[in-house]
Structure formats: structure tokens, C-alpha cells
Amino acid sequence: MRKFLSALVIMVVSSSVFAGHHKMGDHKDIVDTAASNPMFSTLVAAVKAGGLVDTLKGDGPFTVFAPTDEAFAALPAGTLDMLLKPENKDTLVQILTYHVVAGKVKAEDVVTLSSATTVEGSDVSVTAAMGKVKINNANVIKADVMAENGVIHVIDAVLLPAEVAAAL
Template sequence: MSIQPTPNSGNKNLLDTASANGKLNTFSKAIELAGLSESLRGPGPFTVFAPTDAAFEKLAGGGLDRLLKPENKSELVSILNYHVIKGRRTAADMGKATSAETLQGQSAPIKGVGSSFSIDGANVISIDIPSSNGLIHAIDKVNMPTARKQ
């Protein structure tokens, strides 16, 4: 499955690009609920590893519903920040890296896999979706940080 950039997505910020995509709706909703929308609409640049809607559906035992509750906002913020790094990093850049320092504060391991890459075990299924303030790479699972930094 590949997620295609929407027309003129390079003119929209990261959050608006994700929202317009159609397969990143849960990620966009989670960003809004976590209060992180201004960051992804800001100047950046950032690289976002956005779990697809299908990736969020794979969370075990009502995990998504639990995370979206107001009392779990700090955990949601930590998880979402674990999916964002500073700078505009293309798939070619990421394929050469062995790890990436996330906004959450924890480093996520990166493995090159042929002409693609994975980050903390999540396969990147769509690369280099452009936005005005960074890039989005869609991934097939929700990565969970081990450290809970704020």
C-alpha cells in the first residue's frame, strides 16, 4: 500500500497535509487532541513518521480509545512526539541513518531495508510526502517509546 501525496500538498503545512491525505485521519485527530497542532502548523521544518489509520487500528485491546481519553493526554503527547524529528529528512537521508533523535527525547532505531527503511520496527510505506514545513513518511505501526519524557 502506498499513500500518494495530495495535489499541492507541498503548499500545506504538515498537519493540513496529513489531514487531506485520507489515510492519516487518526494521526491528525490524535495530534489535535494532544494539543500539538500548532507545532505541526508552525515553521518547522520537521519530518513526521505518521502511522496510517490501519496502523492505529492494530493497537491491542482498545489501545486507541484509551489513548484518546483526556486523562491519557501526556502519554499521547509522548507517543506522538516519538514520531517527529527536527529537520526535513528525505527517505534517502533516513536510509543512511542508524537512529533519529525524536522530539520526545528518545532516539528511534533506523534500519535500511533494500531501497526503503524502517524506524523502530515500523515499515515506511510511503515516503517524502511534501509539505510547506517538512516531510511526512507514512508508517505501518504506531511506535511506542520506552522512555516517557515530556
């Protein structure tokens, strides 16, 4: 257990994706924190298209598993364009809320979890081994990016609820 915790701390401390940015004193909410980093431009566009900006600027706290632009680019060709169309807003909201957990779940809390219930209503699996954390099949590449109303964990894949994945 100590080795795991040490490895997790090393992973969190050594990641330089947000080096020196977005500490608790910055007073930015989750949306502003994501919008201030170009690696989340697709996520921010999707949150806007889904009408979730006001929700994610709310009091929270929220835990957001935030896919990078590269993660969105790895979706099958045409999927993102299809999801951003107004007629597919419900599916987009379902996907986005599958990336959000109510409450603030920091890296140190993950050792007690094997799953977490998302705002969408389904569970995501949480696995931690050898200093690496996965949410379903997505790797956490940066943990504990603190925002005024919660925490962001950067992931390298888009999480899809089972019924959405089956439809794609």
C-alpha cells in the same frame, strides 16, 4: 550502495498512496497535508486531542513518521480510546512526539542514519536494506510526502517509546 539508492528511489517514485498530490507547490503544512488524506484521520484526531496542531503547523521543519489508520487499529483493543481521554494527554503527547524529528530528513538522507532523535527525546532506529526502510519495527510505505514545513513518511505501525510500550 548504488543498488540501495536505486531501490529507494524506485520505492519513492512508484508508491501511489499520494500520486500527484502534495508537492512542494501545494503550500500545505504537515497538519493540513495529513488532514487532506483519509488514511490519517486517526492521527489527525490524536494530534488534535494532544494539543499539537499549532506546533505542527509551525515553521519547523519537521519530519513526521505518520502511522495510518490501519496502524492505529492494530494497537491492542482499547488502547487508542484510552489514549484519547483527556486524563491521558501526557502519554498521548509522548507517543506523538516520538513520531517527530526536528528538521527535514528526506529518503535520500536515510543512507547516512542508523538512528534519529525524536522531539520526545528518545531515539528511533533507522534501518535500510534491500530497498526497504524501517523506523524501529515500522515499515516506511511511502516516503517524502512534502509539506510546506517539513516532510511526512507514511509508516505501517505506531511507534511507542520503550516506557510507554512497557506500560501497555
